[in-house]
Amino acid sequence: MGSTAVHVRFEGLSGNFLARKWRVPNHTAPFKPFPTSLTSIVVPRSRSLFINRTGDKRRVELTLDEAKTWGIEDQADQELIFAKAQCADRSNRFCLRMLLNAEHSTSDVRSNTFQVYLRLVKDAKFHATHLADFEGLIVPLHYGIITQWAGTSWRELAFTRLNTEANRIVVCRAFEGLHDHGIDHGGLFTLRDFRHAIIDVDAPGLTDADRLNGKAPCYIVDFSNAQADHHCARKLPILPYATFPWYPQVGCIELTDALVMLDLVKCPDARTAASEALAWHAEYSKRYPELTNSDVMIAQRARLYPDMPPLYDAVLVSFESDDLYARAIITRSDEEKAEAEAGVDGSLPDSVTRSQPR
Numbered sequence: 266m267g268s269t270a271v272h273v274r275f276e277g278l279s280g281n282f283l284a285r286k287w288r289v290p291n292h293t294a295p296f297k298p299f300p301t302s303l304t305s306i307v308v309p310r311s312r313s314l315f316i317n318r319t320g321d322k323r324r325v326e327l328t329l330d331e332a333k334t335w336g337i338e339d340q341a342d343q344e345l346i347f348a349k350a351q352c353a354d355r356s357n358r359f360c361l362r363m364l365l366n367a368e369h370s371t372s373d374v375r376s377n378t379f380q381v382y383l384r385l386v387k388d389a390k391f392h393a394t395h396l397a398d399f400e401g402l403i404v405p406l407h408y409g410i411i412t413q414w415a416g417t418s419w420r421e422l423a424f425t426r427l428n429t430e431a432n433r434i435v436v437c438r439a440f441e442g443l444h445d446h447g448i449d450h451g452g453l454f455t456l457r458d459f460r461h462a463i464i465d466v467d468a469p470g471l472t473d474a475d476r477l478n479g480k481a482p483c484y485i486v487d488f489s490n491a492q493a494d495h496h497c498a499r500k501l502p503i504l505p506y507a508t509f510p511w512y513p514q515v516g517c518i519e520l521t522d523a524l525v526m527l528d529l530v531k532c533p534d535a536r537t538a539a540s541e542a543l544a545w546h547a548e549y550s551k552r553y554p555e556l557t558n559s560d561v562m563i564a565q566r567a568r569l570y571p572d573m574p575p576l577y578d579a580v581l582v583s584f585e586s587d588d589l590y591a592r593a594i595i596t597r598s599d600e601e602k603a604e605a606e607a608g609v610d611g612s613l614p615d616s617v618t619r620s621q622p623r
């Protein structure tokens with residue numbers, strides 16, 4: 266059992282607020298327990314209150330005074346205000362999604378602010394029901410109303426020097442991970458929607474090279490439009506292409522959108538060849554019809570593009586032989602990995618590919 270309530274203090278405001286565990290009506294799936302040792306968190310005075318502004322959805326900073334009026338007047342295309350909070354020793358960072366002036370802003374079910382409330386509820390329900398196994402990996406830890414702080418949205422990073430190919434691949438990889446687990450985000454239609462892809466570029470321990478080279482954790486947020494019954498039929502890895510593969514070749518609409526909007530098409534130096542990847546996918550799937558498409562995609566990436574970031578950092582992939590279509594041995598659990606790494610003579614097979622875990 267974690268804490269059921271936490272004191273929240275805003276620097277510059279007198280008094281504390283008490284954040285209690287949230288109960289979603291008609292919903293029983295549990296949220297992550299809030300760390301027991303944490304009884305209070307602080308929202309610093311500066312660079313801590315934000316909103317994705319109406320229109321272009323760029324993240325802007327607000328003052329407490331500016332935030333106070335949220336929800337008093339209804340306006341179209343409304344977004345939530347969110348706060349970056351931290352515990353005393355700054356070892357944990359949190360995101361508070363705030364429905365301000367709630368008595369007024371949720372009083373009219375036709376209002377835009379009420380729709381914001383509904384999205385918050387849908388997102389919370391979806392997290393508890395479908396995402397518990399991925400929290401802290403490709404989605405933030407979700408405590409009910411407070412979540413793990415996930416970082417800076419791609420909508421912002423796209424305008425910075427961190428808009429590197431490596432980081433664009435990492436964003437796409439997070440969506441591929443969701444799809445492999447049956448989840449379609451349901452909200453990727455324009456570049457503005459990439460505010461839902463968040464990279465924690467300020468995570469402790471990262472070097473500048475790490476930030477540029479796709480080593481910062483990436484999380485996907487806002488599952489208010491998501492579907493959990495997606496059977497991903499993609500046949501191409503979501504990597505840079507010199508050509509412009511379109512939906513029929515990629516095999517998945519949402520990931521085609523990600524590929525195109527993340528500028529991974531028409532990359533002059535790309536070595537990923539759609540025709541080669543499609544031919545390999547068809548032959549490998551034919552040889553091993555019992556495999557899931559997710560396993561085929563993991564094997565395809567490891568076999569054809571071993572110098573690209575793997576689909577999953579924590580998964581070990583080896584092959585039974587050097588044959589192009591040799592069966593991949595995919596090792597997910599720590600015990601399986603220890604066995605695979607030990608091998609018969611205690612050495613790694615030559616064909617093992619793996620990357621550094623996060």
Ligand SMILES: [Zn+2]
Pocket residue numbers: 444495496497498499517518519520
């Ligand atoms: Zn898909």
